[in-house]
Amino acid sequence: MSHLKTVQSIYEAFAKGDVPTILGHLAENVEWEYGIVSTNVPWLQPRQGRAEVTKFFQSLADFEIQKFEPKTFLENGDVVVVLIDLEGTVRSTKLRVVEEDEVHIWHFDPKGKVSRFRHRADTFQHWAASF
Secondary structure (H helix, E strand, C coil), X not given: CCHHHHHHHHHHHHHHCCHHHHHHCEEEEEEECCCCCCCCCCCCCCEECXXXXXXXXXXXXXXXXXXXXXXXXXXXXXXXXEEEEEEEEECCCXXXXXXXXXXXXXXXXXXXXXXXXXXXXXXXHHHHHHC
């Protein structure tokens, strides 16, 4: 399976709430939200390993997604970049987050597993909606 097809299947699994399938595409020691410091936004926290990534999905319980549209896929070697339109509401605050062209960056290891992942998002908007 190409890396692009893997990412597409991850998004299909995400739409179904199929976390085990997503985790199956991740390297055991995956770096999730690599290269950032804590943002105080529960779903935008750096995490290390599959077990920690499970906490990412748990944190989304407070974020109701109304629109999640991966629209542009770019692949080069072991990296896939995806532009996504996202709209959601933080349940606890009832505040909305609207992202146009949020960027997801997927890095793959030689075994075809996701070794690093990162959202490039408007973290201030996510933070402001969370409190």
